[in-house]
Amino acid sequence: MSLIEPHGGKLIDREARGAERESLLYASAAMPELTLNAREEADLELIAHGALSPLEGFMGEAEYVLVRDQMRLADGLVWTIPVTLSATEEERSKLKIGDDVALRSGDGRLLALLHLAEIFKYDKQLEAERVYLTTDEKHPGVKALYEQGDYLLGGQVSVVEHSRRHEFAPYRYSPRELRALFAEKGWRSVVGRDHAGVGNYYGTYDAQLIFGHFEPGELKIAPMFFDNTFFCRKCDGMASLKTCPHEESHHVSLSGTRVREMLSRGEIPPVEFTRPEVAQVLIEGLSRLSAAA
Numbered sequence: 001m002s003l004i005e006p007h008g009g010k011l012i013d014r015e016a017r018g019a020e021r022e023s024l025l026y027a028s029a030a031m032p033e034l035t036l037n038a039r040e041e042a043d044l045e046l047i048a049h050g051a052l053s054p055l056e057g058f059m060g061e062a063e064y065v066l067v068r069d070q071m072r073l074a075d076g077l078v079w080t081i082p083v084t085l086s087a088t089e090e091e092r093s094k095l096k097i098g099d100d101v102a103l104r105s106g107d108g109r110l111l112a113l114l115h116l117a118e119i120f121k122y123d124k125q126l127e128a129e130r131v132y133l134t135t136d137e138k139h140p141g142v143k144a145l146y147e148q149g150d151y152l153l154g155g156q157v158s159v160v161e162h163s164r165r166h167e168f169a170p171y172r173y174s175p176r177e178l179r180a181l182f183a184e185k186g187w188r189s190v191v192g193r194d195h196a197g198v199g200n201y202y203g204t205y206d207a208q209l210i211f212g213h214f215e216p217g218e219l220k221i222a223p224m225f226f227d228n229t230f231f232c233r234k235c236d237g238m239a240s241l242k243t244c245p246h247e248e249s250h251h252v253s254l255s256g257t258r259v260r261e262m263l264s265r266g267e268i269p270p271v272e273f274t275r276p277e278v279a280q281v282l283i284e285g286l287s288r289l290s291a292a293a
């Protein structure tokens, strides 16, 4: 059995190499420039490696609207969050359609060239409503959206340098490297988990319910739905509502958000949740972090 094909059928590679890279680097000196924020820089790396296949760059207006309103790309492929590059009024005024734009990191390194195909205005509030299901600016995604420029720039990218912020470098693999690794290990099934929660904006099962918007098989992955688990003092172990007959008062259940809140206040979570000596190390680490900030 072979691995499933990349989303959209083709693993995208937007890294410029060799002579192409040299000529882009040379030409970039005369190009208009744009500085990316941290999210845009991270998205750029994902596009370069094909982790956002089939995207070859930042979304143009028609694609952006389809994704925002229908969770689809133009060819009908499922896509739930716009991948965009923003510009302020001042930045936009220095660019024109057809330009190649030098994209730089916050610290000035040349990362990529954008082949600028579109410049368009967009409705931040509508995007927040449709994509994040909230317009509350305390939501980190909404906050970032409200803080970015009022224009979006669409077009293919050619990446000449990766982001260097490679913490946990031994655990970072591109899709191509992961596919090679799966093949080498002979793994037939790989399980990815639900993403982390964001405060209390979403329900426990929203990451499962979203699959109801798509036809079975559309994503070519098989979703595996598990009940929320908790520690039950009567069962004396981990349990779910399917396995445990006891009253809720015997259950110990904490979200990741709640645990982080407790630790940052110096509180030790219940012993069923984490060992006190581990909690102590985390509390010390967090207090050092907040002292440094």
Ligand SMILES: [Zn+2]
Pocket: 232, 233, 234, 235, 236, 239, 244, 245, 246, 250
């Ligand atoms: Zn129980």
